[in-house]
Amino acid sequence: MLEIQELHAGYGGGEVLRGLSLGVAHGEIVALLGRNGMGKTTLLRCIMGLLPHAAGSIRLEGQPLSGLDCFEIARRGVAYVPQGREIFGQLTVEENLRLAALRGGTIETGYDLFPGLRARAKDPGGSLSGGQQQQLAIARAMVAKPRLLLLDEPSEGIQPSVVNEIADIVTRSVRSMGLSVLLVEQNTDLALRVADRAVFVDHGVDAASIASRAVTREILASYMEL
Amino acid sequence: MDRILIFLLDSSNAILVLMLVSLGLAVIFGLMNVINMAHGEFLVLGAYGVLTLQWAGLPFAACLVIAPMLVALIGLAAEELLIRRTYERLLDTILATWGLSLVLRQGLVLIYGPGSHAVAAPDMGSVPVFGEIYPVYRLVVMALSAAAIAFTFWVFFRTALGLQARAVIANRNMAACLGINTRMLDRLTFAFGAGLAGLAGAVMSPLISVDPNAGLGWLVPGFLSILVAGLGSLSGPIVGAAGVGAVDSLAAAISSPVWAQLTVFVAAIIVIRFFPQGLMALKRREA
Amino acid sequence: MSRRSVIEMLVLVFFVLLPLAMPTWALSDFAIYFTYAIFAVSLAFLWGHVGLLSLGHAVYFGLGAYAMGVVTLGMTVLPGWSVIGVILAVLVPGIVAFVLGSFFFASSGLTGAFFGIVTLALAFVFERMAISSTWLGGMNGLMSIPPVVVFGHEIYDPLVLYFGLLGLLALTIRLLQVVMRSRFGLLLAGVRENELRAATLGHQTARLKVWAFTLSGMIAGLAGALFVSQFGFASPSLIGFSLSAEALIWVALGGRSNLLAAALGAICVRFVESQLSGALGAVWPVVAGLLFMTSVVFLPRGLFGEAMARLQVAGRRSDPS
Numbered sequence: 001m002l003e004i005q006e007l008h009a010g011y012g013g014g015e016v017l018r019g020l021s022l023g024v025a026h027g028e029i030v031a032l033l034g035r036n037g038m039g040k041t042t043l044l045r046c047i048m049g050l051l052p053h054a055a056g057s058i059r060l061e062g063q064p065l066s067g068l069d070c071f072e073i074a075r076r077g078v079a080y081v082p083q084g085r086e087i088f089g090q091l092t093v094e095e096n097l098r099l100a101a102l103r104g105g106t107i108e109t110g111y112d113l114f115p116g117l118r119a120r121a122k123d124p125g126g127s128l129s130g131g132q133q134q135q136l137a138i139a140r141a142m143v144a145k146p147r148l149l150l151l152d153e154p155s156e157g158i159q160p161s162v163v164n165e166i167a168d169i170v171t172r173s174v175r176s177m178g179l180s181v182l183l184v185e186q187n188t189d190l191a192l193r194v195a196d197r198a199v200f201v202d203h204g205v206d207a208a209s210i211a212s213r214a215v216t217r218e219i220l221a222s223y224m225e226l
Numbered sequence: 227m228d229r230i231l232i233f234l235l236d237s238s239n240a241i242l243v244l245m246l247v248s249l250g251l252a253v254i255f256g257l258m259n260v261i262n263m264a265h266g267e268f269l270v271l272g273a274y275g276v277l278t279l280q281w282a283g284l285p286f287a288a289c290l291v292i293a294p295m296l297v298a299l300i301g302l303a304a305e306e307l308l309i310r311r312t313y314e315r316l317l318d319t320i321l322a323t324w325g326l327s328l329v330l331r332q333g334l335v336l337i338y339g340p341g342s343h344a345v346a347a348p349d350m351g352s353v354p355v356f357g358e359i360y361p362v363y364r365l366v367v368m369a370l371s372a373a374a375i376a377f378t379f380w381v382f383f384r385t386a387l388g389l390q391a392r393a394v395i396a397n398r399n400m401a402a403c404l405g406i407n408t409r410m411l412d413r414l415t416f417a418f419g420a421g422l423a424g425l426a427g428a429v430m431s432p433l434i435s436v437d438p439n440a441g442l443g444w445l446v447p448g449f450l451s452i453l454v455a456g457l458g459s460l461s462g463p464i465v466g467a468a469g470v471g472a473v474d475s476l477a478a479a480i481s482s483p484v485w486a487q488l489t490v491f492v493a494a495i496i497v498i499r500f501f502p503q504g505l506m507a508l509k510r511r512e513a
Numbered sequence: 514m515s516r517r518s519v520i521e522m523l524v525l526v527f528f529v530l531l532p533l534a535m536p537t538w539a540l541s542d543f544a545i546y547f548t549y550a551i552f553a554v555s556l557a558f559l560w561g562h563v564g565l566l567s568l569g570h571a572v573y574f575g576l577g578a579y580a581m582g583v584v585t586l587g588m589t590v591l592p593g594w595s596v597i598g599v600i601l602a603v604l605v606p607g608i609v610a611f612v613l614g615s616f617f618f619a620s621s622g623l624t625g626a627f628f629g630i631v632t633l634a635l636a637f638v639f640e641r642m643a644i645s646s647t648w649l650g651g652m653n654g655l656m657s658i659p660p661v662v663v664f665g666h667e668i669y670d671p672l673v674l675y676f677g678l679l680g681l682l683a684l685t686i687r688l689l690q691v692v693m694r695s696r697f698g699l700l701l702a703g704v705r706e707n708e709l710r711a712a713t714l715g716h717q718t719a720r721l722k723v724w725a726f727t728l729s730g731m732i733a734g735l736a737g738a739l740f741v742s743q744f745g746f747a748s749p750s751l752i753g754f755s756l757s758a759e760a761l762i763w764v765a766l767g768g769r770s771n772l773l774a775a776a777l778g779a780i781c782v783r784f785v786e787s788q789l790s791g792a793l794g795a796v797w798p799v800v801a802g803l804l805f806m807t808s809v810v811f812l813p814r815g816l817f818g819e820a821m822a823r824l825q826v827a828g829r830r831s832d833p834s
Contacts, residue, residue: 048403049402050402050403069402069409070403071402071403071404071405071406071407071408074402074403074404074405075405079403080403082400082403086397086400088392088393088396088397088400089396090392091389091392091393091396095392098389099389099390099393099401099404099406100404100405102386102389102390102404102405102406103405140404144405261626261629261630308806308810311810312810315813316626317566317625317626317629318809318810318813320566320568320626321566321761321765321805322806322809322810324568324758325802325803325805325806325809326802326806328758328762328801328802328805329798329799329802329806332795332799333799335795335798336795336796336799442754446630446634449630449633450630450634453627484641484644484645487637487641488638488641488642491634491635491637491638492638494634495631495634495635498627499616499623499631
């Protein structure tokens with residue numbers, strides 16, 4: 001459902017993505033793995049339209065996304081949970097969710113996913129704990145009823161026990177809804193546990209695509225260690 | 227006692243209108259990071275709008291409704307043709323809107339001549355207020371200004387549009403990621419801010435001398451109001467305008483209007499210099 | 514000789530030869546344009562080089578103008594000599610700029626748009642004070658200010674004025690260029706590019722900015738003094754909002770980050786204005802405003818600034834040395 005071909009992109013003078021190609025099938029969870037600075041976050045920003053790409057193509061269900069504004073890409077069913085969560089700290093939990101529900105969808109989806117949020121509905125998003133903020137960011141993405149979910153470092157800065165709980169809930173929900181997911185995650189154990197397939201990114205290109213079960217320590221070591 | 231009451235009423239009048247002006251400036255700055263130097267001219271356009279519509283034979287009440295809308299349309303055109311091309315360049319928004327103010331001002335000179343015009347005040351008579359006779363129209367000005375301020379708050383805090391605007395103010399990129407059309411909001415915001423200035427000009431038109439250069443006298447106090455109280459919230463311009471307006475009225479009652487204005491400006495500059503919350507807010511946005 | 518100096522020399526030669534092709538009466542007009550150009554250069558230095566957008570720069574021009582007028586009209590206890598007038602016309606705006614600058618910039622200080630708005634409000638304040646001061650002639654200002662006297666001779670011959678002011682303009686640009694290339698100037702450029710970094714490197718950025726502001730104010734004051742001694746009167750319009758706005762237009766249209774471009778902007782706008790205002794009348798300010806907006810949007814470096822930048826790049830390409 002998502003096809004990326006020969007993508008080139010970067011910031012200012014430096015090129016970060018140097019001809020990356022990637023596909024995500026319907027209902028597939030793909031983990032993007034690789035060392036820091038290899039272009040994983042850049043790729044998500046390109047898909048979302050936050051960063052223009054210099055060459056190559058991004059297609060969603062066969063439709064090109066190139067040149068579309070970020071909001072149009074969002075309206076076509078791409079939801080983004082950015083690194084650092086970027087919830088609206090001054091807005092209440094409910095307002096955060098309502099923003100995503102303005103074009104179809106209901107905030108109940110978010111509360112059903114993480115019932116703990118309901119008790120904090122009237123609190124400002126900024127007053128939540130790190131784990132709850134991450135729940136809110138994911139709930140906000142799911143409320144919009146996306147077809148493709150982009151998750152950037154969802155476990156960053158959250159206690160391990162909470163991470164696993166969130167991961168289980170999200171995986172179950174994504175599976176039941178048949179969502180496609182592109183996941184960037186430093187915690188490779190977690191990433192490989194939830195993903196169907198791992199794509200290793202190295203110096204801005206896709207170096208390998210391997211089913212999660214087939215990823216061995218040696219493979220991990222060759223792409224992840226310095 | 228009676229003089230004090232009249233003074234309080236007159237001051238409230240001036241303060242409420244200044245609030246309207248500052249609110250428009252703050253809305254535009256908050257959402258778009260644009261310093262609108264043409265805001266005073268938008269106000270003057272509102273007054274000229276009433277003048278023109280009155281010449282065309284429309285009743286005053288209709289003028290009050292239509293003139294701000296026309297100003298909002300002009301704001302919309304200005305945003306599309308000029309202002310959106312200078313986003314991300316804060317100082318250039320000052321220059322671009324400054325240029326716009328020059329053009330609008332001279333445009334008014336060309337069309338209406340350099341002199342001042344008087345808008346016929348609607349004959350509403352006077353009523354006793356706590357035992358003092360006070361012109362009804364001035365009470366109407368206060369009511370309309372207060373209503374417009376309340377409406378602005380309602381839109382911002384109680385509607386989906388306002389929710390989206392607040393999200394854009396907080397984090398433009400993330401708002402876009404949720405499917406919010408930030409361009410559309412920019413357009414609407416600028417038109418809305420311009421419309422608020424237009425409304426201020428329209429309601430004040432019978433009480434001021436309508437001339438092309440009247441805008442600056444509103445722009446500077448408007449800016450000082452929002453800077454004094456600090457940026458980043460809608461209540462800032464309200465509080466700031468109350469302060470600036472109150473000091474102005476008090477000083478004017480003691481000395482002359484000219485010295486009052488000087489007092490206010492100098493006091494505001496000192497406050498802006500030494501109270502960092504406003505400065506901090508701007509620095510955050512500039513970063 | 515660098516490509517840049519060649520361009521500067523050519524421009525100077527052009528203005529030296531220009532009187533050959535001009536009627537005498539036009540010479541004094543150009544002398545006035547050169548005076549405005551000195552003012553424009555003071556603003557371009559502050560805005561383009563230090564990154565401080567002053568929306569009320571006419572305050573310092575006007576202070577210089579009034580100081581010159583007050584002295585040469587014999588309104589003070591001092592002898593009404595031109596030289597004393599000029600000295601005060603540089604000192605008074607300099608001191609005011611120093612005091613205000615210290616106030617603006619000390620510790621965290623005003624930056625960006627805040628600085629702009631506060632300077633605008635100050636222009637308002639100064640204009641109002643000039644209008645309400647009876648000593649300074651109120652609305653009408655000071656009239657019959659005499660020409661500059663040098664060694665007992667009143668300077669009013671158009672040709673002398675033309676070359677005198679052209680020389681002063683060239684000298685001012687040269688002086689500021691030397692300043693910009695000095696250690697002080699390089700630090701100022703550092704403040705413009707990244708004030709925080711300049712500060713963390715241990716430079717007292719506030720003091721740098723105060724001195725830059727003072728220098729700019731002194732030059733603006735000099736321009737004001739030269740202006741009134743040619744023009745004959747000083748009025749509140751010289752100190753306030755409208756002249757500040759005009760100067761911004763000259764500098765933006767000419768080029769904010771190049772002193773010569775800013776000077777050419779002032780000369781050109783004033784010249785075109787004098788040529789067209791007859792035909793266009795009140796439409797001219799609208800045209801100027803539209804041009805100004807267009808240049809802000811499409812030519813942030815200004816007309817001459819853009820042209821010179823391109824010439825320099827072209828020169829570098831064709832000439833590998």
